[in-house]
Amino acid sequence: MEIKETLYNFLKENFGIDDDPDFTYDAHLFDMGFVDSLGATEIILFIEEHWDIEITQRDLILYPMNTIEEIAEVIERKLG
Amino acid sequence: MNSTVILLDRAAEKYGDKIGYEDEWESISFSQLRERAMIIGTKLLKDIKPGRTVSPVIVYMPKSVKCIVSYMGVLYSGNPYVPIDNNMPLIRLQKIINNLKPGAIITDKEHIGNLDEIDLGGAKAYLYEDISKGEADISLIKEKIQGVIDTDPIYIMYTSGSTGEPKGGVIPHRGVIDYAKWVVETFSFDEDTVMASQAPFYFDNSVFEIYGCLMCGGRLVLIPEVLMKFSLKLPEFLEEHKINTIFWVPTVLINIANSGVLSKHKLPHLKIVAFCGEVMPNKQLNIWRSEHPDCLYANLYGPMEITDVCSYYIVDRPFEDSDPLPIGKACKNTRIIILNEENQIAKIGEPGEICVIGSGVGLGYWGDVEATDRAFVQNPVNPYFNEKVYRTGDLAYIDEEGLIMFLGRMDSQIKLRGNRIELGEIEKAAACIDNVGRACAIFHAEQEEIVLFLETAEEFVLRKINMELLRYIPRYMLPQRLVTMEKFPHTANDKIDRITLRKKYIEEK
Numbered sequence: 001m002e003i004k005e006t007l008y009n010f011l012k013e014n015f016g017i018d019d020d021p022d023f024t025y026d027a028h029l030f031d032m033g034f035v036d037s038l039g040a041t042e043i044i045l046f047i048e049e050h051w052d053i054e055i056t057q058r059d060l061i062l063y064p065m066n067t068i069e070e071i072a073e074v075i076e077r078k079l080g
Numbered sequence: 081m082n083s084t085v086i087l088l089d090r091a092a093e094k095y096g097d098k099i100g101y102e103d104e105w106e107s108i109s110f111s112q113l114r115e116r117a118m119i120i121g122t123k124l125l126k127d128i129k130p131g132r133t134v135s136p137v138i139v140y141m142p143k144s145v146k147c148i149v150s151y152m153g154v155l156y157s158g159n160p161y162v163p164i165d166n167n168m169p170l171i172r173l174q175k176i177i178n179n180l181k182p183g184a185i186i187t188d189k190e191h192i193g194n195l196d197e198i199d200l201g202g203a204k205a206y207l208y209e210d211i212s213k214g215e216a217d218i219s220l221i222k223e224k225i226q227g228v229i230d231t232d233p234i235y236i237m238y239t240s241g242s243t244g245e246p247k248g249g250v251i252p253h254r255g256v257i258d259y260a261k262w263v264v265e266t267f268s269f270d271e272d273t274v275m276a277s278q279a280p281f282y283f284d285n286s287v288f289e290i291y292g293c294l295m296c297g298g299r300l301v302l303i304p305e306v307l308m309k310f311s312l313k314l315p316e317f318l319e320e321h322k323i324n325t326i327f328w329v330p331t332v333l334i335n336i337a338n339s340g341v342l343s344k345h346k347l348p349h350l351k352i353v354a355f356c357g358e359v360m361p362n363k364q365l366n367i368w369r370s371e372h373p374d375c376l377y378a379n380l381y382g383p384m385e386i387t388d389v390c391s392y393y394i395v396d397r398p399f400e401d402s403d404p405l406p407i408g409k410a411c412k413n414t415r416i417i418i419l420n421e422e423n424q425i426a427k428i429g430e431p432g433e434i435c436v437i438g439s440g441v442g443l444g445y446w447g448d449v450e451a452t453d454r455a456f457v458q459n460p461v462n463p464y465f466n467e468k469v470y471r472t473g474d475l476a477y478i479d480e481e482g483l484i485m486f487l488g489r490m491d492s493q494i495k496l497r498g499n500r501i502e503l504g505e506i507e508k509a510a511a512c513i514d515n516v517g518r519a520c521a522i523f524h525a526e527q528e529e530i531v532l533f534l535e536t537a538e539e540f541v542l543r544k545i546n547m548e549l550l551r552y553i554p555r556y557m558l559p560q561r562l563v564t565m566e567k568f569p570h571t572a573n574d575k576i577d578r579i580t581l582r583k584k585y586i587e588e589k
Contacts, residue, residue, distance in 0.1 A: 017498065018541070020543075021429065030309070032547070033542075033543040033546045033547060033558070036560070037309060037333070037497070039310050040309040040310050041309075041310055041311060041339060042477065044228055044310055044313070045312070045339075055313075056313070056316060057307055057310075057313040057314070057316045057317045057320070060304075060306055060307055060313060061104060061304045061306060064306075069579065080313070
């Protein structure tokens with residue numbers, strides 16, 4: 001499955017997001033209220049386990065990870 | 081010493097080129113901080129119209145070294161600074177400006193546009209980039225600083241108000257000077273102290289870090305804001321920057337403990353773990369203590385109306401997971417009394433209100449005499465001389481060992497993830513949403529969630545309601561659950577029946 005699709009399904013399932021036209025690959029997950037402050041950690045834990053990569057504190061400072069699109073980019077870069 | 085900014089003069093003389101403050105963009109020595117702050121101070125001194133004893137200056141920027149430079153600059157102008165959250169809803173910012181009547185605002189390119197939508201009441205808005213350049217007039221500043229007395233305000237910080245209007249707590253210089261000394265003595269800070277700053281500057285925990293470092297010549301590393309969302313990555317950051325001291329809000333320490341990351345990342349540099357802002361559970365503290373047994377752990381307590389902290393407990397014995405942690409004893413030059421319902425000193429073990437006396441007590445709420453007079457009162461057990469006590473509204477008792485044990489609040493104010501929230505402010509905001517009748521916010525402590533009840537015939541979803549609420553209240557106040565109904569249950573005297581709402585929709589859920 002494509003990275004973005006995997007993320008999309010994970011978020012939908014774990015953060016109780018109904019069919020919502022605002023929930024897109026570019027939607028700001030935090031500003032638009034899809035994920036609350038505690039959810040950010042859950043997302044990182046999921047990514048690290050699912051793709052077997054490590055997201056470091058430097059990655060988080062250097063690259064924005066606010067949308068599915070942005071998160072997928074970081075994962076792709078890590079998978080190289 | 082009268083103005084706290086003299087601490088910066090000393091630090092610049094004593095530690096000079098040593099780096100004092102750093103963020104993800106820049107680092108700055110004590111001398112550079114002084115030079116730049118004096119330029120800002122000069123500009124403000126020349127521009128702000130005289131007429132009031134002090135003219136508060138808002139600093140409206142993301143957390144950064146620039147904020148610290150601005151605060152010190154404002155102090156050099158003889159005025160108090162007001163740190164404001166750059167993500168604050170503009171409607172709330174307008175309320176604050178209406179109350180504060182600031183003398184000036186310092187902001188940056190990204191945020192100056194927001195101010196176009198607000199009535200600044202004649203205050204001039206400066207770009208940091210502009211106001212931090214130019215010449216300092218040292219003699220002008222010296223003359224001004226000599227006129228500052230230690231009961232003048234040093235900062236004003238706004239917090240949630242139950243009426244929907246934010247309240248500005250005013251703190252005097254003498255409180256911060258006293259507190260900075262206490263911090264350095266108590267934790268034996270010196271030039272090798274390296275702290276990682278977690279709290280936003282608009283929370284008073286920042287006073288510990290900013291002035292603690294200034295006093296001891298230590299270094300303060302500001303944690304990039306984005307990392308605060310991902311607390312499990314913070315130990316990695318601490319390691320990279322060789323941090324030896326943290327003073328954080330318990331929520332962050334709890335999240336780190338719960339994530340299991342402490343067993344993976346050893347923190348050999350860490351020596352002091354202090355916390356303040358809400359109750360720290362022993363369950364998570366025990367995880368920290370078993371992973372880092374050599375650290376000193378300290379539980380600090382203090383509301384925003386006093387200078388950061390008024391009591392502390394150095395953790396000196398084992399605790400069971402279910403034990404409460406004491407908030408300890410009053411800090412030096414502070415007295416705490418527990419007053420019972422009869423306004424008498426409570427006996428050992430008897431619950432009562434925590435009341436604070438001392439130089440650290442604030443000067444009240446800016447521009448709100450009524451609220452000030454309710455909370456800052458003559459000590460009811462002292463009929464002999466003028467002695468102001470601040471009534472915190474927090475309940476506690478003193479145990480057999482003489483330690484203060486925190487119990488909770490006397491009113492509907494809550495603490496959620498370290499943030500102080502008045503449920504009334506959420507209710508006022510929710511009632512502004514179209515097609516909503518009345519609103520009622522109830523805190524479910526066990527689940528750590530705010531449940532918002534709305535009287536409405538419409539179908540609402542939480543996320544959409546929260547997007548509306550964000551126009552009025554900050555993000556940390558948003559509810560976690562929404563219940564809508566056409567009519568609220570009533571009590572006999574026609575008030576909203578909060579007890580029934582809590583029972584039916586929270587406890588039985």
